[in-house]
Amino acid sequence: MTQLNLNLNLEEIEAAILGSDMDNIIKSSVILMLNQYMEHERDAYLQAEAYERNDTRVTQRNGYYERDYTLAIGKISLKVPRTRDGKFSTTLFERHQRMDKAFIQSMMEMVVQGVSTRRVTKIVEELIGETVSASFISTLTKRLDPLIKEWASRKLDHCHFAFLYVDAMYIKVRENRKIVSKAVYIAAGLRADGKTEIIGFKVASVESYTAWKGFFQELLERGLNKPELVISDAHVGLKKAISECFLGTGWQRCLFHFTRNIFTKLPKKDTRAFRRKVAAIFREDTLKDAKLKYQALQDEYSEVDKYEKAMDVLEQGFDEVTQYYQFKPAIHRFIRTTNRVENINQQIRRREKVIRIFPNHDSATRLIGAVLMDIDDEIKKKSPMFSYKNVYVEE
Structure with a gap:
């Protein structure tokens, strides 16, 4: 590896220290070092130092051009060396590209974690001393789109999902100059190894049988196996879609x-x-x-007028809500409610409260997808909740 010996002008640094504030001192030092680095690169390309004459010299120096460059310390102006043949190119900007990417990634992460776009612009301005627009931040977050698309469409045949939790939440989105409600479908699977995984999401205009059926068909096309049990609320369209898409699978009402x-x-x-x-x-x-216990409750309250409506609801839904009894008591608490996906919804809601109203459909998909990817990474790190082996009750 080529060694770089920086010959800094100490008088220039001293002048910067005596006549400027600390920010300018840092910037001046960085400018001197980076300029010196590029000068060294040009010498290596020419195979000759300044004013040196030799037989291996490639071409001649041809002055400099100025280029503004933004780093974490702010915008600096550099003198980029040129050569007469026009073929010299510094690697400096390429070497610093990773730092730029890390800085951009930090801004994207702030947006995903629920920091408002306006607040992000202020933070960036405080860090680098440069003004960035809210539209710039929004454009920046679009870089998440390919990652989210790849994650949301990944294959699901890598493991067996014993139990499937599905639920919908509602968000506000601007569309055609109006503020409309949209449904966010979310599916989480409890794997045979006892870990939870978020396996799908979709932002749709309505919560309906057709939309739910389309959502489930997409999961099946991606390789989702037939689960033992689907856990959800009792939305009519959702129930119908489950019965048609998951033949032979039980349904547990939350x-x-x-x-x-x-x-x-x-x-x-x-x-x-x-x-x-x-x-x-x-x-x-x-x-x-x-x-x-249900029979004892009926004996005590079925003839009491003020409990009649409540008892009717209990009677009508008793069989739907007791499907978890097919399985051993050790896992009942994991499969009798949609709490697993409800907790995910709450984490989305915390971030969504900062935005309140999504500017469009794509931005809603982008932010919710990024948040779900983040949550998915975290829950996969947790220890398995149970072993799937022999979870059925022996008859």
């Missing part, structure tokens, strides 16, 4: 959403005992014991 639906039918006062007894049904280890 216990949390279900009990909330029951409790909304109760009077506001004096229902604490009833609520406790409903919750106790679903804490049993076996379906047989759960049915015994």
Whole structure:
């Protein structure tokens, strides 16, 4: 490797120290070193130092041109050497490209983590002393698009997903000069090794049977296996899409959403005992014991008028919400609710609150996709929650 000996002009540095503030001292020193580096490169290309005459000399020096260059310390002006043949090119800017990329990546990361575009521009200005526009930051984040597209369309046949959690959340997006609601479909799989993986997402105009079916078909085309159980809420279109796309797969109605639906039918006062007894049904280890407590609840409350509506909801959904009893008690808490994907939704919501309204459909897909990639990396690092072996209850 060629050694570079920097012959710095100490008088220039001394003048900078005595007559400037610290920022200018740093910039002046960097300019001197980088200019000297390029001068050394030109000498190596020419195979001759200044005013040196020899038989190996390639061509002649041809002065300099000035070029502004932005680093983390701010914008600096450099003197780039030229040669008479026009073939010399410094490697300096290429060598510093990695640092530029790291700086750009930091700005992109701030946006993904929920820092507003306006705040990012202020941070950048404080760091490098240069003004950047909000549109520049937005353009910068578009570099995420290929990465998100590749991640969102990756193959899913690398492992067996025993359980599938699906849910939709709603966001606000500007479209055709109006602010509209859009649904964000998210699917997470619980793998046979006990780890969770985010396997798909989609920003759609509505939550409907057609949209859900299209979403599931995309997952299947990417290689998703038939799961043992799909866990979701009771959206009509979603239920229909699950039954058609996952033939032979069980459907578990989310216990949390279900009990909330029951409790909304109760009077506001004096229902604490009833609520406790409903919750106790679903804490049993076996379906047989759960049915015994359910029957006891019916015997006590079915003839009481103020509990009639709540009991009707419980009766109509009991079979749908107790599918998890096919599996051993050790994994019940992992598969009876959509909490796994709900937690993911909450993390998206924290970032989304900063933006409030996405400027367009693409920006929503970009930010949500980047956040999901980040979350996916984190949850994969966590220890497995259980072993999939022999999870079914023996008959």
